[in-house]
Amino acid sequence: MRTRSLELAVGAFLVISVAALFFLAIKVSGLSSELSQPSYKVYAHYQNIGGLTVRSKVTMSGVTIGRVAAIELDKKRLNAKVTLEIYNDVNEISTDSVASILTAGLLGEKYIGIVPGADDTFIKNGDEIEQTQSSLVLEDLIGKFLFNKATEDKGSNNAATTPAPAANSQDDF
Amino acid sequence: MPSNESPFVSIRQLSFSRGERVIFENINLDVARGKVTAIMGPSGCGKTTTLRFIGGQLLPDAGQVLVDSQNIPDMSRKELFVARAKMGMLFQSGALFSDLSVYENVAFPLRAHTQLPEYLIREIVLMKLEAVGLRGAVKLMPNELSGGMQRRAALARAIALDPELIMYDEPFAGQDPMVKGVLVTLIRTLREALGLTTIVVSHDVPETLHIADYVYIIANKGIIGQGTPEELRHSDSPFVQQFLNGSPDGPVRFHYPAASYRQDLGVDV
Amino acid sequence: MLEALRQLGASTLARLQAIGAAGIFLWQALIAVPQFKTSFILLIKQLHSVGVMSLPIILVSGLFIGLVLGLQGYNILVTYGSEQALGTMVALTLVRELGPVVTALLFAGRAGSALTAEIGLMKATEQLASMEMIGVDPLRRIIAPRFWAGFISMPLLAMIFSAVGIIGGMLVGVDWLGIYAGSFWANMQNSVEFYDDVINGVIKSVVFGITVTWIALFQGYDCVPTSEGISVATTRTVVYGSLAVLGLDFILTAVMFGGF
Numbered sequence: 063m064r065t066r067s068l069e070l071a072v073g074a075f076l077v078i079s080v081a082a083l084f085f086l087a088i089k090v091s092g093l094s095s096e097l098s099q100p101s102y103k104v105y106a107h108y109q110n111i112g113g114l115t116v117r118s119k120v121t122m123s124g125v126t127i128g129r130v131a132a133i134e135l136d137k138k139r140l141n142a143k144v145t146l147e148i149y150n151d152v153n154e155i156s157t158d159s160v161a162s163i164l165t166a167g168l169l170g171e172k173y174i175g176i177v178p179g180a181d182d183t184f185i186k187n188g189d190e191i192e193q194t195q196s197s198l199v200l201e202d203l204i205g206k207f208l209f210n211k212a213t214e215d216k217g218s219n220n221a222a223t224t225p226a227p228a229a230n231s232q233d234d235f
Numbered sequence: 236m237p238s239n240e241s242p243f244v245s246i247r248q249l250s251f252s253r254g255e256r257v258i259f260e261n262i263n264l265d266v267a268r269g270k271v272t273a274i275m276g277p278s279g280c281g282k283t284t285t286l287r288f289i290g291g292q293l294l295p296d297a298g299q300v301l302v303d304s305q306n307i308p309d310m311s312r313k314e315l316f317v318a319r320a321k322m323g324m325l326f327q328s329g330a331l332f333s334d335l336s337v338y339e340n341v342a343f344p345l346r347a348h349t350q351l352p353e354y355l356i357r358e359i360v361l362m363k364l365e366a367v368g369l370r371g372a373v374k375l376m377p378n379e380l381s382g383g384m385q386r387r388a389a390l391a392r393a394i395a396l397d398p399e400l401i402m403y404d405e406p407f408a409g410q411d412p413m414v415k416g417v418l419v420t421l422i423r424t425l426r427e428a429l430g431l432t433t434i435v436v437s438h439d440v441p442e443t444l445h446i447a448d449y450v451y452i453i454a455n456k457g458i459i460g461q462g463t464p465e466e467l468r469h470s471d472s473p474f475v476q477q478f479l480n481g482s483p484d485g486p487v488r489f490h491y492p493a494a495s496y497r498q499d500l501g502v503d504v
Numbered sequence: 505m506l507e508a509l510r511q512l513g514a515s516t517l518a519r520l521q522a523i524g525a526a527g528i529f530l531w532q533a534l535i536a537v538p539q540f541k542t543s544f545i546l547l548i549k550q551l552h553s554v555g556v557m558s559l560p561i562i563l564v565s566g567l568f569i570g571l572v573l574g575l576q577g578y579n580i581l582v583t584y585g586s587e588q589a590l591g592t593m594v595a596l597t598l599v600r601e602l603g604p605v606v607t608a609l610l611f612a613g614r615a616g617s618a619l620t621a622e623i624g625l626m627k628a629t630e631q632l633a634s635m636e637m638i639g640v641d642p643l644r645r646i647i648a649p650r651f652w653a654g655f656i657s658m659p660l661l662a663m664i665f666s667a668v669g670i671i672g673g674m675l676v677g678v679d680w681l682g683i684y685a686g687s688f689w690a691n692m693q694n695s696v697e698f699y700d701d702v703i704n705g706v707i708k709s710v711v712f713g714i715t716v717t718w719i720a721l722f723q724g725y726d727c728v729p730t731s732e733g734i735s736v737a738t739t740r741t742v743v744y745g746s747l748a749v750l751g752l753d754f755i756l757t758a759v760m761f762g763g764f
Binding site: 079 | 548549551552555556559595599657660661663664666667668670689692693694696697698701702
């Protein structure tokens with residue numbers, strides 16, 4: 063009867079839409095690799111997180127090994143406390159590894175890159191990564207560059223001392 | 236009133252306005268059981284509106300609409316649902332559901348009001364279609380039927396539940412003489428065979444007077460004439476005479492109100 | 505001067521009244537308790553006429569828009585040396601904006617106007633009145649299934665549109681213009697967030713679906729029952745529906761992506 067072909071068509075429509083949804087979820091937004099991968103939490107403190115956001119990637123050697131779960135202000139130490147969620151199968155990160163906030167490309171988004179250290183002990187759930195490197199702030203870079211440039215010129219001119227421009231960078235470089 | 240029994244439909248003291256226009260003011264109207272009552276009048280006087288009151292599609296501002304001694308405006312949705320099963324209405328345009336076949340159209344009221352099994356529904360549908368002469372068209376779609384056939388199919392649908400009251404809204408409007416003849420025959424046959432109380436709304440004078448047992452003429456917010464066709468033909472009301480004879484001029488003037496002709500032409504200043 | 509003000513006031517009140525009537529209409533159509541077996545059959549029928557019949561235009565438009573996005577996007581990005589970002593650009597544009605919005609506009613034009621014309625014609629030929637006389641509520645039988653069909657179909661169509669568009673962008677970018685497929689997809693996957701982008705796009709299309717279907721059904725139900733009235737109503741559906749979609753899109757985008 064007519065209703066049979068109608069139902070077939072509607073069924074096909076629904077199937078196509080679900081297929082589109084899966085396509086969007088998995089191929090387009092890469093959902094499956096993030097969803098419910100069991101992970102453990104690790105903390106890191108930074109002077110400046112720059113543009114790092116929750117759900118930014120955590121990578122090692124460029125491979126995604128986790129996500130930033132939370133960012134909050136540590137009221138006692140007065141710096142940023144970042145919670146990293148690292149996949150359970152990446153469990154041999156030594157305790158002296160460095161977690162730096164890096165930029166993807168020149169003006170891209172921020173992510174955390176972990177460079178492994180040499181210690182024999184590994185970080186576990188709830189541990190803190192001691193060695194951190196904050197995000198590079200563009201203004202500080204420019205300030206440093208100008209300061210260095212001015213110092214160079216001063217040295218080569220052999221002129222009277224010019225007061226050094228105040229360095230306002232407090233990063234632990 | 237032509238009959239001794241209580242009327243099937245009784246409209247008492249009904250008033251109704253649309254916006255600022257008063258359509259009815261305190262009208263009283265009775266429809267006798269088992270007889271054909273015609274409601275006539277010039278276009279726009281509110282004839283179809285009367286049918287809508289009886290069917291419960293419109294609520295009057297004041298007054299009662301008694302159908303089989305129950306007041307329609309007072310009814311709850313459930314009561315109205317039951318009451319509507321007793322009425323059938325043939326709309327001016329037939330109003331068959333365009334996405335359903337003739338069979339499904341006639342079966343529609345049966346499916347809505349009863350839990351009858353499919354084979355019984357089939358029997359009833361075929362019987363009704365046979366009564367209107369369309370049993371062979373049972374599988375067609377409405378757009379495959381001519382205008383007259385659509386009306387007949389709609390009539391079959393209207394009688395599907397064997398109602399006690401049947402209302403025809405302008406059944407003769409715009410139909411060729413043969414179709415009119417068929418409809419007149421059907422109206423009469425149904426009335427005689429089933430004892431249906433019938434209301435016909437029309438402004439088609441010859442056909443209506445031919446089949447009506449009692450006629451109401453509505454105009455100017457009320458009833459300006461009523462009686463059997465014979466009584467009306469001999470009425471001395473000039474309006475009734477103008478209406479029945481179709482005279483272009485009389486109490487309803489031919490000319491739309493305007494300034495004097497000489498003035499418009501510029502003869503007078 | 506006063507006359508113009510008075511007219512402005514009167515027309516505003518008239519519009520408010522129309523919106524109120526539309527609201528009551530929607531409420532009555534939705535709270536109608538469905539009879540499950542018949543309602544389901546009616547819903548399937550409407551899903552077919554509203555959803556499935558819109559598939560061709562959605563598929564073709566999605567593909568073309570994806571192709572054009574790929575081309576134009578490439579042209580712009582290549583001047584910054586960032587053509588690797590083409591996948592990201594096409595995907596985000598479609599999933600966040602073009603998918604829901606263009607689908608809604610096409611839907612208003614195709615399915616919306618068809619709904620309005622159908623209901624208007626039913627009103628003009630007294631089918632709605634006769635259904636009421638038989639005792640069946642036309643809001644429940646005619647309007648409600650069409651509303652749910654629109655509500656369900658729109659997000660589905662928008663997802664299909666986005667998916668086909670992305671494939672179109674891929675066809676242009678990877679197959680024609682030679683971007684490396686790996687970076688096309690990898691960049692896209694890194695920048696498109698399922699919950700923030702895809703789901704927000706779906707929420708948008710649900711809102712648009714409700715709005716366009718509601719407008720279409722109300723215009724048909726409320727129209728002047730003449731052929732002229734139907735054509736006015738159909739035009740109104742497309743115009744009001746499109747404007748509503750664009751206006752709502754701004755509000756939703758501001759809330760979802762602009763951080764209000």
